[in-house]
Amino acid sequence: MTDLDQSFAALADPTRRAILARLAEGEATVQDLARPFAISQPAISRHLRVLEDAGLIETRIDGTSRPRRLKPDTMAQLWGWLGQYRALWEAQFQRLDAVLDSLPDDAANERKP
Amino acid sequence: MSLDLTQLQTVLDGDTDIILRRSFAHPPAKVWRALTEPALIRQWMAVEGHPMTRCAFDPRVGGSFHFEWAGQDGRSFFFSGPILDVREPHHITHIEYFNGDPAMSARITTDLAPNGTGTRMTMVMRYENAEARAAAIATGMTDGMEEVYAKLDSLRIVG
Numbered sequence: 035m036t037d038l039d040q041s042f043a044a045l046a047d048p049t050r051r052a053i054l055a056r057l058a059e060g061e062a063t064v065q066d067l068a069r070p071f072a073i074s075q076p077a078i079s080r081h082l083r084v085l086e087d088a089g090l091i092e093t094r095i096d097g098t099s100r101p102r103r104l105k106p107d108t109m110a111q112l113w114g115w116l117g118q119y120r121a122l123w124e125a126q127f128q129r130l131d132a133v134l135d136s137l138p139d140d141a142a143n144e145r146k147p
Numbered sequence: 148m149s150l151d152l153t154q155l156q157t158v159l160d161g162d163t164d165i166i167l168r169r170s171f172a173h174p175p176a177k178v179w180r181a182l183t184e185p186a187l188i189r190q191w192m193a194v195e196g197h198p199m200t201r202c203a204f205d206p207r208v209g210g211s212f213h214f215e216w217a218g219q220d221g222r223s224f225f226f227s228g229p230i231l232d233v234r235e236p237h238h239i240t241h242i243e244y245f246n247g248d249p250a251m252s253a254r255i256t257t258d259l260a261p262n263g264t265g266t267r268m269t270m271v272m273r274y275e276n277a278e279a280r281a282a283a284i285a286t287g288m289t290d291g292m293e294e295v296y297a298k299l300d301s302l303r304i305v306g
Contacts, residue, residue: 043277045159116157119284124155127169129191133181134173 044088049073050081054104057091061103162277165284167270175259178266179236182257188214201225206233212241228252243272245283250275253283 044050053067064082068075082102085091092105156168171178181187183206192214193199200223201215208230215225224246232240237259245251256271274280 120157133190
């Protein structure tokens with residue numbers, strides 16, 4: 035629960051979501067990430083630290099290079115969770131569709147405050 | 148039955164908001180009835196195996212609502228709270244407490260806009276903070292959701 039709280043908080047920031055979208059295409063270094071976002075490397079590093087603390091990404095050590103990559107388990111858990119939340123609502127809305135279909139048009143349209 | 152999620156738009160906005168958007172094939176006046184008349188609410192809020200044991204909705208400023216279900220183990224769970232703003236049939240704002248707990252509250256704004264012959268609904272659920280929002284998403288997954296879980300097996304979730 036705590037980990038997921040942190041994950042959702044980390045996802046609230048649009049730059050961090052963009053970083054995740056970039057990492058979804060493959061691992062990248064701070065330098066790689068700083069280029070398209072037009073913000074400084076220290077700022078990118080701070081975002082990466084938030085994402086790593088939230089368990090969304092991890093650092094691979096490759097000689098002097100430190101590429102970041104998505105942590106598949108947490109991401110899958112998160113998307114799965116949101117997907118279930120969405121499915122719950124959609125199931126309810128489909129029942130609401132059926133209720134609406136069952137209502138007579140006249141009564142609804144001619145109802146005035 | 149597989150559940151088509153393409154009709155429903157879900158956005159996590161900022162730290163505290165969840166925004167749901169969905170279209171309905173019927174005009175706002177009808178959607179309004181289904182959202183506010185207890186006899187109709189019961190028809191779409193009941194979850195299989197978890198009958199609604201109480202359903203009250205008084206859509207007036209200063210009114211309140213109470214939706215309650217029987218849980219698996221004989222315990223019930225409920226959502227309740229005050230109605231803050233009403234402009235029939237287009238807008239309602241209410242506060243929702245889960246099991247009466249002020250720590251688990253959301254301010255929910257529902258707007259029904261005409262959309263051709265139908266309705267475009269926008270529902271903004273605002274929580275106290277990011278943790279409360281995450282908890283709300285998690286809580287929805289734990290109580291009485293077997294029906295949805297069963298459907299999920301056939302779903303492919305795309306982020």
